[in-house]
Amino acid sequence: MPAPRNPFKHAIAEGQLQFGCWLGLADPYVAEISAGAGFDWLLVDGEHAPNDLRSIVGQLQVIATRDTHAVVRPPIGEAWMIKQLLDAGAQSLLIPMVESADQARALVEAVSYPPHGVRGVGAALARASDFSGIPDYLTTARDEICLLVQVENRKGLAALDDILEVDGLDGVFIGPSDLAADLGHIGQPEAPEVRRKVIDALAKIAAAGKAAGVLTLDPGFQRDCRAAGASYIATDIDVLLFARSMHDAAAEARKRFS
Numbered sequence: 283m284p285a286p287r288n289p290f291k292h293a294i295a296e297g298q299l300q301f302g303c304w305l306g307l308a309d310p311y312v313a314e315i316s317a318g319a320g321f322d323w324l325l326v327d328g329e330h331a332p333n334d335l336r337s338i339v340g341q342l343q344v345i346a347t348r349d350t351h352a353v354v355r356p357p358i359g360e361a362w363m364i365k366q367l368l369d370a371g372a373q374s375l376l377i378p379m380v381e382s383a384d385q386a387r388a389l390v391e392a393v394s395y396p397p398h399g400v401r402g403v404g405a406a407l408a409r410a411s412d413f414s415g416i417p418d419y420l421t422t423a424r425d426e427i428c429l430l431v432q433v434e435n436r437k438g439l440a441a442l443d444d445i446l447e448v449d450g451l452d453g454v455f456i457g458p459s460d461l462a463a464d465l466g467h468i469g470q471p472e473a474p475e476v477r478r479k480v481i482d483a484l485a486k487i488a489a490a491g492k493a494a495g496v497l498t499l500d501p502g503f504q505r506d507c508r509a510a511g512a513s514y515i516a517t518d519i520d521v522l523l524f525a526r527s528m529h530d531a532a533a534e535a536r537k538r539f540s
């Protein structure tokens with residue numbers, strides 16, 4: 283029996299639109315609600331949310347029970363973190379702040395077992411192999427791992443052509459917020475210069491045959507990104523949805539009783 287099929291990997295490889303939601307509330311309970319909401323994928327954020335390995339595992343477990351897919355973002359692209367996330371059962375990873383082809387190649391090695399890479403062999407005791415319930419896990423795991431790298435500054439954009447030549451990379455995701463900051467427009471991912479660069483990068487990624495992705499809350503810009511070739515687009519963030527609903531509910535209750 284092989285490693286479980288990764289439907290997200292295959293969908294974005296074919297350019298099929300997958301829309302997703304960023305999960306920053308860092309809690310399996312919230313992930314369970316989100317997993318039933320209808321998004322194609324959910325980003326479990328270890329970079330900017332208060333997640334640790336155990337909270338990520340809890341979210342992977344509940345997301346796996348629903349018809350959606352978890353993409354996990356570690357704080358940084360370190361091989362030891364990637365090893366733990368893969369063993370915990372994450373099949374799709376989004377690695378932040380990638381700035382060179384060498385860095386991208388090291389990440390490909392981190393998700394591959396020797397002799398092709400450096401992933402440690404410990405799946406026998408891991409959730410990824412269904413605790414040894416998947417006999418062919420070691421020989422088939424790599425086929426179903428989706429490796430996405432995040433390019434989000436001028437250095438990364440300058441290296442984009444080289445990054446796109448790296449074999450074993452499924453896609454490149456453009457981070458508009460960090461890119462805006464690096465371009466001198468901190469807090470303004472909607473600045474025209476940022477948007478132009480995002481659209482140009484997405485088009486270049488798609489033209490190179492890799493899957494292009496982005497996070498933007500602006501519906502008009504989401505459509506522009508799709509037109510430029512993006513196949514996985516995060517359209518919402520749980521923290522903002524919850525915060526907005528709480529504020530609206532309290533304001534309406536206050537109005538009702540005043």
Ligand SMILES: O=C(O)C(=O)C[C@H](O)[C@@H](O)CO
Nearest residue numbers: 330434457458459460461497
């Ligand atoms: O640069 C970006 O955009 C991202 O990397 C996504 C952010 O981290 C996301 O959390 C929204 O601020």
